[in-house]
Amino acid sequence: MLDVGRHPNIExxxxxxxxxxxxxxxxxxxxxxxKVRYVDEAKxxxxxxxxxxxxxxxxxxxxxxxAERKAIYSWFAQGIPSTHAIDTEYCRVMNGKxxxxxxxxxxxxxxxxxxxxxxLSLDVGAVIVAxxxxxxxxxxxxxxxxxxxxxxxxxxxxxxxxxxxxxxEGHIYRPSDLKLKAERADLAKKAAKSMKMLKKIEDKHGQSxxxxxxxxxxxxxxxxxxxxxxxxxxxxxxxxxxARLEEKLAGTGTAKKLAFIQCVGSRDLRFYPFCSGYCCxxxxxxxxxxxxxxxxxxxxxxxxxxxxxxxxxEEYKVRGENKSNIRYKRSRVAEIVKGDDERPxxxxxxxxxxxxxxxxxxxxxLATACAPVKGTSKIAGILDIEMDxxxxxxxxxxxxxxxxxxxxFVCGCAxxxxxxxESVAQASSAAARAVQAVLQAPALKVS
Amino acid sequence: MTKDILVLGGGIAGIQSSLDLAExxxxxxxxxxxxxxxxxxxxxxxxxxxxxxxx
Numbered sequence: 001m002l003d004v005g006r007h008p009n010i011e012x013x014x015x016x017x018x019x020x021x022x023x024x025x026x027x028x029x030x031x032x033x034x035k036v037r038y039v040d041e042a043k044x045x046x047x048x049x050x051x052x053x054x055x056x057x058x059x060x061x062x063x064x065x066x067a068e069r070k071a072i073y074s075w076f077a078q079g080i081p082s083t084h085a086i087d088t089e090y091c092r093v094m095n096g097k098x099x100x101x102x103x104x105x106x107x108x109x110x111x112x113x114x115x116x117x118x119x120l121s122l123d124v125g126a127v128i129v130a131x132x133x134x135x136x137x138x139x140x141x142x143x144x145x146x147x148x149x150x151x152x153x154x155x156x157x158x159x160x161x162x163x164x165x166x167x168x169e170g171h172i173y174r175p176s177d178l179k180l181k182a183e184r185a186d187l188a189k190k191a192a193k194s195m196k197m198l199k200k201i202e203d204k205h206g207q208s209x210x211x212x213x214x215x216x217x218x219x220x221x222x223x224x225x226x227x228x229x230x231x232x233x234x235x236x237x238x239x240x241x242x243a244r245l246e247e248k249l250a251g252t253g254t255a256k257k258l259a260f261i262q263c264v265g266s267r268d269l270r271f272y273p274f275c276s277g278y279c280c281x282x283x284x285x286x287x288x289x290x291x292x293x294x295x296x297x298x299x300x301x302x303x304x305x306x307x308x309x310x311x312x313x314e315e316y317k318v319r320g321e322n323k324s325n326i327r328y329k330r331s332r333v334a335e336i337v338k339g340d341d342e343r344p345x346x347x348x349x350x351x352x353x354x355x356x357x358x359x360x361x362x363x364x365x366l367a368t369a370c371a372p373v374k375g376t377s378k379i380a381g382i383l384d385i386e387m388d389x390x391x392x393x394x395x396x397x398x399x400x401x402x403x404x405x406x407x408x409f410v411c412g413c414a415x416x417x418x419x420x421x422e423s424v425a426q427a428s429s430a431a432a433r434a435v436q437a438v439l440q441a442p443a444l445k446v447s
Numbered sequence: 448m449t450k451d452i453l454v455l456g457g458g459i460a461g462i463q464s465s466l467d468l469a470e471x472x473x474x475x476x477x478x479x480x481x482x483x484x485x486x487x488x489x490x491x492x493x494x495x496x497x498x499x500x501x502x
Contacts, residue, residue, distance in 0.1 A: 001485055004462055004477065009469035014479045018455060026448050032478055062490065076490075079483025122476055124453040130461035132486050156490060163492040170492075285495040292498075316496040379455070412460025413487075420459055420494055427463030434464070435471060438450040 005080040014081055019119070021383055025407025025437050026125050034118040037085040038094075039072070043110035046074060046082025050102035050111065058090045060167075064157040066175070067167035072102045072111075077165060086111075125438035126407045128430045129393060131379060133413035136265035136272070136369035143335045144264065144366060150176035151255075151344050152336055152364045155282055162289050170293055172255045174363055176342040180249055187242040194235040201228050209235070255362035256296050259346055260287060261333050262303030265369030266417075272369050272390060278419035279367035280307045284320045286365065291324035298325045300361075302333050302348060310421065336364060370417035383408055392416050401430045409433045451476065458486020 004010055013032060020031040039050075054070035062069075062076045071090040074082055092099035093113055103111040135156050138146040146152050151174050153161075160166040161173075168178070198209045205212070209232045216229050260283040266276040280303060287299035306328055308317040320326040331348045334356075339345035343360045350357050372391030380387050385403040386394040393403050393410040401409045411430035412423040452468050454461045457479030465475045477484070488494075491501040 001462065001489075004457070004465055004484060007466065007469045009473065010465050010475045010477055012457075012477050012479075012484065014457065014484060015482045016478050017480050018453075018478055028453070030453050030476075032476070035480075037482070064490075073482075075481050075483035076485070079485065079489075081483060083482070085482045122451070122453060123449045124451045124476065125449045126452045128452065128454045128461070128464045130454060130456035130458060130464060132456055132458045132460070135487075156487075159491055166492070281495045285493065285498070289493055289498070310496070312496040411464060412456070412458060414456065414460070420488060423458075423460045424463045427460040428467050430460075431464045431467035431471070434452050434468065435473065438452060438473070440448075 001078075001080045012081065013120075014083075015085060018379070018382055021127065025405075026440060028124045028127060028407065030122045030124055030127070032120045032122060034120065036088075036115050036117045037083060038088075038091075038111065038113055038115050039084045039086065040108075040110040040112050040115070041081065041083045043108045044083045044106075045108050045110075046084065047107075048074070048084070049105045049107065050084060053101045053105040055099070055101060056090050056092055058087055063160045063167050064154070066157060066160055066178075084110075126409065126434040127383065128427075128434055129379070129383065129385075129403065129408065129410040129414050130412045130427065130430075131373050131376070131414040133370045133417065134373045136371045138264050138366045138368055140271065141264065144261070144333075144364075145336050145338070145344075146366060149336065149338055149342075149344050149364075150174070150179060151342055151362065152366065154366050154368050155260075155279065155286065156368070158286055158363075158365045162286060162293070172258075172290060172293070172297075172363065174252070174255050174342065177249065177252045180245060180252075184242065184245045184249060187238055187245065191235065191238045191242055194231070194238055198228075198231055198235055201231070254294060256294065256298065257362045258287065258290060258297065258299040259333075259344075259359075259361040259364045260299060260301040260303075260367060261346075261364060262301065262306075262367045263332070263369075264366040265371065267304065268369075272371065274390065274417065275307065276367075276370040276417040277307070277422075278370070278417065281310070281313055281316070281419065283365065283367045284308070284317055284326065287326045288316075288320050288324045291326075295325075298327075300327045300329050300359075302329045302331050302346070303367075304330065304332055310419070370413055373414065376414075401426065401433050407437045409437075450474070453478065456486070457481075457484030459488040461486070 016034045022029045050072045051070045054072045056071035057068040059065045060067040060069040088094040164170040265271045291297045308314045333348040335347045339360045344364045345360045388394045409430040411426040451474040454477045465477045468475045
């Protein structure tokens with residue numbers, strides 16, 4: 001990534017979109033719109049002082065909503081370019097409120113609320129489409145109760161949990177416990193504020209609020225005492241649920257028993273009939289990393305079959321079973337229901353024993369399908385290229401990276417679902433095809 | 448006629464294409480809709496089958 005940012009032959013246009021493409025192979029004219037960051041790219045050093053001072057928290061999409069960022073942000077910490085951007089949906093200034101703290105904090109003077117979008121016209125000889133994919137939304141499958149049960153997450157969410165720079169610093173806490181912890185922090189803050197007020201009154205009277213309240217009598221009390229009592233009651237209203245939460249949280253630890261469900265959205269005639277290709281290996285990898293982090297972790301991978309097709313993949317799968325406490329279960333999970341203590345319960349047919357079983361887990365990870373990216377049809381329209389029946393870009397078997405328009409090539413998951421090694425290989429091939437297009441080498445005559 | 452090349456998308460595929468082309472001496476315009484490049488790969492902790500760091 002860093003190489004891209006500093007290569008003299010690459011002009012990186014992040015936070016930009018293609019608006020139009022005209023012409024033909026060898027002579028395309030592309031119109032690119034640079035979206036408004038409200039931060040001057042030339043001045044911003046990416047120091048992050050603005051984000052630190054920004055008072056507006058925003059759910060962090062990079063962390064799949066499990067962390068917060070600010071209304072002025074960088075997409076992720078090591079992002080290239082590191083130039084920050086203002087999220088106009090949340091920024092106070094953009095919503096007509098008084099703020100501008102980031103502008104005051106920015107020593108480079110990079111923040112510019114008057115910035116306008118820029119339209120650039122580029123002459124190019126070839127185009128490579130590498131627009132990627134979207135993670136399938138499993139809430140479309142009601143039987144898995146994604147979003148209903150806190151402890152059912154997608155593989156991408158789990159990936160963020162595993163990351164040392166993620167929302168849980170690599171510890172696998174259950175989302176339900178994280179919710180309780182957030183609630184506890186909120187209540188503790190309120191309790192501390194309330195306690196501070198009571199402390200002043202206690203110091204004045206030289207008596208603890210508890211003792212005072214025990215002997216408090218509404219009929220004989222003066223105004224001061226009534227106020228004290230009301231404040232103490234307000235404190236109790238916060239302190240009691242806080243104590244209950246503490247008790248509940250005392251017994252919780254990290255998630256140690258994990259279930260991975262394969263083919264969520266893939267190989268499913270209701271959604272995508274194709275195999276997404278990478279998810280079997282992705283689940284194995286996540287189970288191995290989870291076990292590396294905590295060797296008491298046990299994982300069960302539920303799938304119709306484990307497709308470990310690729311260099312070194314089968315060995316990786318076997319290693320997971322032998323060394324990382326992974327069990328592979330041949331089954332298609334029918335339903336996930338709520339169990340005790342927020343534990344998801346899987347109902348499935350064990351196809352080897354031929355019986356329907358029920359088993360509960362700390363956390364369930366859904367290996368979601370590789371879906372065509374939102375806006376594929378818009379891009380197809382701009383480029384004037386065809387899509388296939390699923391919404392990926394159409395190619396021919398004989399020329400697997402050529403789109404329906406000469407001079408435009410496709411690679412990676414915009415082509416079809418694939419893993420990183422295959423994406424990299426395809427990307428190099430697409431680059432070679434693009435070079436052929438711009439050089440227009442005369443075809444060799446075979447005599 | 449121009450030899451410059453436009454790459455749409457700054458995920459692993461777009462990055463690899465851009466670097467290959469740039470190394471071959473071609474001018475590349477890499478367009479990414481998010482504020483930083485990296486795509487889905489940048490969200491991954493490690494990658495299979497070597498457990499290398501993704502970023």
